[in-house]
Amino acid sequence: MPKLIGPVAVAMVLLVSTATAAVANDNPIVGEKPGGVQVGAQGSGGSAGPGSGHDRGGTSAMASASSPPSGGTAPAPLAPTAVMTIGRATLVTPAMLAQQAYRFLPLPAPGIHTNPPADREQLVWLPTWLWVSGASWGTRTATASIPTLSVTVTAVPVTVAWTMDDGGRVVCGGPGTPFDAAHPARQPSCAYTYQRSSAGQPTGRFTVTATTTWTITWTAGGSVTGGGTLPPLARSAQTTLAVAEVQAINTPNDR
Numbered sequence: 501m502p503k504l505i506g507p508v509a510v511a512m513v514l515l516v517s518t519a520t521a522a523v524a525n526d527n528p529i530v531g532e533k534p535g536g537v538q539v540g541a542q543g544s545g546g547s548a549g550p551g552s553g554h555d556r557g558g559t560s561a562m563a564s565a566s567s568p569p570s571g572g573t574a575p576a577p578l579a580p581t582a583v584m585t586i587g588r589a590t591l592v593t594p595a596m597l598a599q600q601a602y603r604f605l606p607l608p609a610p611g612i613h614t615n616p617p618a619d620r621e622q623l624v625w626l627p628t629w630l631w632v633s634g635a636s637w638g639t640r641t642a643t644a645s646i647p648t649l650s651v652t653v654t655a656v657p658v659t660v661a662w663t664m665d666d667g668g669r670v671v672c673g674g675p676g677t678p679f680d681a682a683h684p685a686r687q688p689s690c691a692y693t694y695q696r697s698s699a700g701q702p703t704g705r706f707t708v709t710a711t712t713t714w715t716i717t718w719t720a721g722g723s724v725t726g727g728g729t730l731p732p733l734a735r736s737a738q739t740t741l742a743v744a745e746v747q748a749i750n751t752p753n754d755r
Contacts, residue, residue: 594718597645601642610637611737612708624694628693629688630688631689639654653717653718659712660676661710663709664708674689677690704742708739716730716733
């Protein structure tokens with residue numbers, strides 16, 4: 501049989517992985533299906549869904565094939581396993597594999613943290629610390645492969661945009677600095693200062709939206725080499741904050 505340089509006509513296997521410790525011990529589960537190959541992930545606590553899903557042993561690394569991810573929205577519905585097939589008569593190019601792996605990137609929604617915490621009041625004119633959890637930050641990858649050819653798509657988080665619901669917005673070039681009570685003099689790398697209270701809001705609270713943007717690249721290896729870029733992706737999460745305005749009261753000195 502002659503070798504195919506570039507397109508290859510076989511069924512595709514899709515594997516996904518992340519750089520976080522939470523999935524370091526996940527083991528791929530591959531099972532033959534009539535229409536192709538099924539690939540899942542299982543941690544020490546059992547099967548689980550992808551991305552932001554968790555099990556007792558960590559985070560799994562499979563996403564639903566029902567629809568591609570879209571920017572600025574929460575992840576598509578997740579499934580513990582997914583089946584994908586490229587017909588055996590289809591010519592598979594690196595760009596096609598890149599698009600398939602792109603759909604399976606296990607990108608989590610940002611884990612929002614603030615100081616003061618969200619269950620306490622923020623104060624007008626005092627900075628509110630903003631950061632996202634380490635588990636929701638860091639490089640993620642997905643690899644689509646066929647015999648003699650594989651393509652790895654890599655997602656790298658670059659910014660977190662915080663929409664604060666009072667008309668203000670701040671974009672931070674990183675996850676932010678977690679507040680540490682043991683180091684009270686430390687300054688935040690990402691923060692926002694409210695200039696009015698949330699008393700006039702329907703719920704008495706501001707709805708805060710954090711959106712992480714990921715840049716996407718892909719690299720092919722095997723019978724064909726190369727690479728390129730794909731459109732950036734975004735994942736969002738929300739919390740609510742009550743903001744109070746503290747008024748100073750002057751009292752005369754007793755004599």
